[in-house]
Amino acid sequence: MMSGGPGLNFNTKSDLVANNTAAIARRVGCAEEGEDQTLETLECLRDVPFDVLTNLSVTASRTARPPFGEGFFFPTFDGDFIRDRPSQLMRSGKFVKGIRLIASWVTNDGAWRNFCNYTHLKTSSILYRKNMTALSLHSTTAQHR
Numbered sequence: 574m575m576s577g578g579p580g581l582n583f584n585t586k587s588d589l590v591a592n593n594t595a596a597i598a599r600r601v602g603c604a605e606e607g608e609d610q611t612l613e614t615l616e617c618l619r620d621v622p623f624d625v626l627t628n629l630s631v632t633a634s635r636t637a638r639p640p641f642g643e644g645f646f647f648p649t650f651d652g653d654f655i656r657d658r659p660s661q662l663m664r665s666g667k668f669v670k671g672i673r674l675i676a677s678w679v680t681n682d683g684a685w686r687n688f689c690n691y692t693h694l695k696t697s698s699i700l701y702r703k704n705m706t707a708l709s710l711h712s713t714t715a716q717h718r
Contacts, residue, residue, distance in 0.1 A: 590649050593637075597629050 595609035603609075603617035618626070634642025650657060662668055 590645075590647055593633065593645055597626065597633065600629055601625060 591610070595604060598604035598609050598614050598618055599606065601618070601621045603621065604611075604614045608614070630646065631642060634645030636642075637645055649655075650659075656662065656667070657665075
């Protein structure tokens, strides 16, 4: 497990995330106002090219929360599959116990996003592959206890 603890996802049950997703769906023609929480919307979004969704999403998130757009799209819980905020589930002891897991903190977690220019997706893809390989080889240490 990486990228923060269960108490760090401040938007886990927020209309903000649903509204941000709905706005992107409307921009690509997959939804109308008020009709954005449907299976048809999801199926339509799956057919939108990756670069279109990426460019729209990154632009919207960076505009709303400059410079990198953190917190614009976060996992959410619906009370069904994920029953409550992860922090509340941990506090109340409602999590799987008795299993081994790997938890870590990495120095360069998310660093690839900081330099990517999504208007030039091909260049970004090359930079991503180059730097993720470098980060993986030089920045990660596995320890067994």
